[in-house]
Amino acid sequence: MAAALVDNKSQPHIVIDVKGAVKKYGEGAASIYALAGVDLQIAAGEYVAIMGPSGSGKSTLMNIMGALDNMTAGSYFLDGIEVSSMDENALSVVRGRKIGFIFQSFNLIPRTTALANVELPLAYQGIKSAERKKRALAALKVVGLEDRVTHEPTELSGGQQQRVAVARALATRPALLLADEPTGALDSKSTEDLLDLFDQINHAGRTVVVITHEADVAARAKRVLRMKDGKIISDTLNPARMVSA
Numbered sequence: 001m002a003a004a005l006v007d008n009k010s011q012p013h014i015v016i017d018v019k020g021a022v023k024k025y026g027e028g029a030a031s032i033y034a035l036a037g038v039d040l041q042i043a044a045g046e047y048v049a050i051m052g053p054s055g056s057g058k059s060t061l062m063n064i065m066g067a068l069d070n071m072t073a074g075s076y077f078l079d080g081i082e083v084s085s086m087d088e089n090a091l092s093v094v095r096g097r098k099i100g101f102i103f104q105s106f107n108l109i110p111r112t113t114a115l116a117n118v119e120l121p122l123a124y125q126g127i128k129s130a131e132r133k134k135r136a137l138a139a140l141k142v143v144g145l146e147d148r149v150t151h152e153p154t155e156l157s158g159g160q161q162q163r164v165a166v167a168r169a170l171a172t173r174p175a176l177l178l179a180d181e182p183t184g185a186l187d188s189k190s191t192e193d194l195l196d197l198f199d200q201i202n203h204a205g206r207t208v209v210v211i212t213h214e215a216d217v218a219a220r221a222k223r224v225l226r227m228k229d230g231k232i233i234s235d236t237l238n239p240a241r242m243v244s245a
Helices: 058-065 088-098 114-124 129-142 158-171 188-203
Strands: 014-025 032-043 047-051 073-078 099-103 176-180 207-211 223-228 231-237
Touching: 014 058, 014 207, 032 058, 032 073, 032 207, 032 231, 047 058, 047 188, 058 073, 058 176, 058 207, 088 099, 099 158, 114 129, 114 158, 129 158, 158 176, 158 188, 176 188, 188 207
Parallel strands: 047 207, 047 223, 099 176, 176 207
Antiparallel strands: 014 032, 014 073, 223 231
C-alpha cells in the first residue's frame, strides 16, 4: 500500500478562537457596533498585542476573550471550550481556571499581604491551604518578590504592586494571561521591568495577550493586531521579536 501523503506534524493548540464576533448596542438606526464581525485565533505560546484608539473595539474584544461579556452574534472557544452560550456561573468557573487577568489598577486587596492577595483566587477554586501557599510563594518568586510576601499594597511601589497582580494571575496556572493596559499606571522603569517579566513568562511557554494603546508596549509582542471601527484592520508578526520565539 502506498504511503499516505500526510503531514504528521501536530497542529498548534488554539487557546483563543473567535469566529464572527459581533457586539451591538441599541436597535435600528441607533444601533452601534462595538465589534463588527471579528475573526481571531491565538495559539498556545503566542505573545500578542492588540492596539487601537478609543472606540476601536479593543476593550470590547478583551471583554469577550476574558469571558467578561457576551457577544451579540458569533462563537468563542477558549482553550477548546465553547464559552459563547455559557451562563454567568459557568463563565465564572472558566475565568477562574483558564484566564489570569492583569489590570491597570492592580486590583489588590488593601491591608492584605502580597501572599494573601496571590492566594485569593486559589481559595475561590477550593485549593487547600498548604497547596495555595506553595503555589503563591512560587508565583511571587517568579516575579522577583519572594522578599516581599508579608508586605501590604501600601508598602509596595506601583511596579511591585503590578508584579503581585502578575503573580496572582500566574498562580492559577491559566491557559491565557490577559493584560488590559497593564503599564498605564507605571513609570518608565517599572514599565520596562514589567515587559521584561512578560518576556520571561512567554519564553516559559505561557500565552500572553496585552491590550494597549502604547506603541512601545506593543513593540515587545511577537504579533501585533490593530483595530478600528470594531474590526481588525491589520495582523502582523514582529520580526525583531520573532528571533527569540
